[in-house]
Amino acid sequence: MSAAAVLATVTTLAALSHLAATDPKRRRAAALPVARKRRRAGLAVTAALCPGFLLLTAADGVDFTLWLSAASLGGWGVAACPPRRAARAMVRLARATAAPRHRLAGILMGRSRDEAAGRIAELERRVDELQADLAASARRRTPAAAHCTHEVDAA
Amino acid sequence: MMQLSQNQTKRLTAVHGWGGVVLGLLLYVVVATGTVAVFGQEIAKWSAGASSSRGIDHPIDAIVRDLATKLPRFYLAETSIWENEAGELVAFFHSHVPKPETGENADFGTLFRIDPVSAVVLDRHEGFIWERPDTWETSALRHFLVELHVRLHLPDPWGLLATGILALLLMATALSGLLMHRHLIRDLFVAERSRARLVSARDRHLLASSWSLPFAVVLAFTGSFFSFASTVSLPILAQVAFGGDREAMMETLYEPAAPADDRPAVAADLDSILTRSTEATGGPPVFVSIHGFGRADARVSVWHAAGGGRMGFAHAVFDGADGRFLGVRPGIGISRSLGSDLNDLMWPLHVGDFAGLASKCLWGALGTTICFVILSGLRLWVRRREIDPAWRRFGRAVTTVGYGLPVALIGSACAAFLSATAGDPFFWTPVGFSVAALAGIALGAAVPENDRLALAFRRTLAWSCLLLPIVRMAGGGRSWAEALANGDAEVIAIDLLALATGGTLRLLVRRSPDRRDAAAQLPEPAE
Numbered sequence: 130m131s132a133a134a135v136l137a138t139v140t141t142l143a144a145l146s147h148l149a150a151t152d153p154k155r156r157r158a159a160a161l162p163v164a165r166k167r168r169r170a171g172l173a174v175t176a177a178l179c180p181g182f183l184l185l186t187a188a189d190g191v192d193f194t195l196w197l198s199a200a201s202l203g204g205w206g207v208a209a210c211p212p213r214r215a216a217r218a219m220v221r222l223a224r225a226t227a228a229p230r231h232r233l234a235g236i237l238m239g240r241s242r243d244e245a246a247g248r249i250a251e252l253e254r255r256v257d258e259l260q261a262d263l264a265a266s267a268r269r270r271t272p273a274a275a276h277c278t279h280e281v282d283a284a
Numbered sequence: 285m286m287q288l289s290q291n292q293t294k295r296l297t298a299v300h301g302w303g304g305v306v307l308g309l310l311l312y313v314v315v316a317t318g319t320v321a322v323f324g325q326e327i328a329k330w331s332a333g334a335s336s337s338r339g340i341d342h343p344i345d346a347i348v349r350d351l352a353t354k355l356p357r358f359y360l361a362e363t364s365i366w367e368n369e370a371g372e373l374v375a376f377f378h379s380h381v382p383k384p385e386t387g388e389n390a391d392f393g394t395l396f397r398i399d400p401v402s403a404v405v406l407d408r409h410e411g412f413i414w415e416r417p418d419t420w421e422t423s424a425l426r427h428f429l430v431e432l433h434v435r436l437h438l439p440d441p442w443g444l445l446a447t448g449i450l451a452l453l454l455m456a457t458a459l460s461g462l463l464m465h466r467h468l469i470r471d472l473f474v475a476e477r478s479r480a481r482l483v484s485a486r487d488r489h490l491l492a493s494s495w496s497l498p499f500a501v502v503l504a505f506t507g508s509f510f511s512f513a514s515t516v517s518l519p520i521l522a523q524v525a526f527g528g529d530r531e532a533m534m535e536t537l538y539e540p541a542a543p544a545d546d547r548p549a550v551a552a553d554l555d556s557i558l559t560r561s562t563e564a565t566g567g568p569p570v571f572v573s574i575h576g577f578g579r580a581d582a583r584v585s586v587w588h589a590a591g592g593g594r595m596g597f598a599h600a601v602f603d604g605a606d607g608r609f610l611g612v613r614p615g616i617g618i619s620r621s622l623g624s625d626l627n628d629l630m631w632p633l634h635v636g637d638f639a640g641l642a643s644k645c646l647w648g649a650l651g652t653t654i655c656f657v658i659l660s661g662l663r664l665w666v667r668r669r670e671i672d673p674a675w676r677r678f679g680r681a682v683t684t685v686g687y688g689l690p691v692a693l694i695g696s697a698c699a700a701f702l703s704a705t706a707g708d709p710f711f712w713t714p715v716g717f718s719v720a721a722l723a724g725i726a727l728g729a730a731v732p733e734n735d736r737l738a739l740a741f742r743r744t745l746a747w748s749c750l751l752l753p754i755v756r757m758a759g760g761g762r763s764w765a766e767a768l769a770n771g772d773a774e775v776i777a778i779d780l781l782a783l784a785t786g787g788t789l790r791l792l793v794r795r796s797p798d799r800r801d802a803a804a805q806l807p808e809p810a811e
């Protein structure tokens with residue numbers, strides 16, 4: 130399997146993973162909340178199909194056939210993966226790759242690594258504080274109070 | 285997707301469902317054995333203790349020339365040369381002779397198996413060689429598997445017709461499924477919902493079938509093409525376009541015969557031809573055919589495996605007397621065309637042998653997906669009719685065939701290994717399959733409850749897989765150390781695959797809850 134076919138397959142599977150993770154029907158069927166990140170379905174579908182088109186035009190039929198079969202197989206694997214387990218895996222992956230991603234973001238933005246990492250750490254600390262405040266205020270709210278609030282909101 | 289009326293959907297559902305129910309189990313047998321047969325070359329190395337790339341990679345000219353001088357000229361009408369998985373050079377000098385039983389022309393001649401390094405003749409057979417696979421086939425297990433996939437071990441032409449009809453059934457169910465499924469794109473990512481419900485079984489079937497649809501169509505089309513080519517298409521073509529003259533048809537479709545000139549001539553150097561042919565086409569030479577060896581009108585055809593960005597075989601033709609390169613010919617027709625290009629794609633698209641082990645692994649995995657689709661479809665059909673005892677019995681038959689086939693295949697492999705040194709593996713391999721299949725059927729008949737039956741089969745399959753490498757080595761097969769020393773990673777890889785499958789099944793069996801209560805489930809609506 131050539132490097133081009135491997136790269137094309139990885140790109141397609143990444144796009145398919147995004148489509149699966151943000152698919153509204155899949156999330157609804159698994160009783161998951163609506164995805165927070167934007168779906169950008171058109172862009173993702175283009176990213177999934179583009180590698181195949183490029184292989185067909187720039188490489189040869191062998192690579193294209195390998196890509197098509199690997200994408201079919203990988204697509205099934207991505208779709209068949211239980212959504213809750215997939216969501217947990219995505220969170221774990223995001224945590225594990227947070228540091229290198231932040232570093233990369235710092236480099237791409239043209240700032241020094243330390244400066245970028247410092248800013249990101251500051252932001253994350255602030256987010257943690259806000260989440261803690263939110264959790265504390267939610268605990269203070271009794272069910273009756275929440276009910277009243279809901280009625281007020283409805284009114 | 286296409287909007288269908290309720291009646292049209294009902295009719296399509298009937299075609300899809302009843303087609304699967306009537307022939308689905310046979311289709312499963314053909315697809316499952318085809319999935320295993322994708323690795324035929326690796327299985328031959330694993331089971332026969334052989335080690336070769338199958339490419340003709342030794343000088344052969346002196347060997348072939350020496351053998352040809354010892355044979356009557358009658359046998360030199362056609363010469364076929366290839367290298368088998370054991371690394372032996374095989375040369376078959378033959379002519380076409382009417383068979384006494386049928387009166388039809390068949391290849392009759394002398395076949396030599398030669399050590400290509402020392403040029404020593406290891407074995408020699410004469411007669412209608414193709415009827416005796418033990419003379420030319422390295423692995424009895426591979427031969428059995430391929431025959432089961434291609435012909436279901438039925439006599440010609442019925443076996444090919446049967447598998448051709450099954451391929452058409454696969455096409456019909458794939459296309460009817462596509463038309464029936466109104467939300468194919470929208471449901472492409474809908475994973476299986478919570479377990480033990482009818483809708484879960486439906487989700488499983490839909491998801492696997494949606495993703496494997498392109499492959500199923502390709503497999504079905506190419507499979508029916510190969511099954512019907514020699515049994516239906518070519519005889520009809522000969523009758524309609526050539527007035528029944530098959531010779532004329534073959535000349536038009538493949539290679540026009542050179543003007544007859546039976547004067548003796550010194551044959552061109554085969555080694556030089558192979559070198560130039562490899563330069564011209566890329567890919568290793570795997571088969572050489574010489575028409576009229578030692579005659580002035582001799583033609584040498586060299587077939588090369590996929591390589592250099594080409595998916596199919598390449599066929600280079602040389603003048604057999606002066607060694608002139610006459611060009612690269614398409615698989616069909618005299619010059620390249622869209623039809624010949626499509627024809628050349630049929631074989632690699634069917635067997636997945638176009639990019640080494642990577643493409644074979646992908647094809648094997650996609651074949652497994654189709655097996656899953658067939659079995660999940662049959663189980664879904666039964667699940668919807670579970671209230672009827674007849675359909676419950678059919679459900680047990682699905683479980684018996686689903687698990688019984690792999691068990692029977694392992695039985696055939698065990699028989700091949702154990703008879704390799706002391707018996708005739710070409711006789712014992714089908715016997716091993718039959719015995720294991722009968723044992724599976726007996727188990728299916730003895731256990732009345734489907735879930736317990738599945739559990740018993742999983743247990744049997746797990747132990748069969750775990751014992752397979754041990755039986756192989758007990759039958760005189762290569763040890764891992766020998767395989768490593770010879771660079772035969774296939775031997776270790778297949779052993780490890782069997783152990784991993786057995787281990788996984790053992791884990792599944794241990795984790796599976798007691799399902800006796802599950803049998804009390806009542807039928808429920810799909811949605």
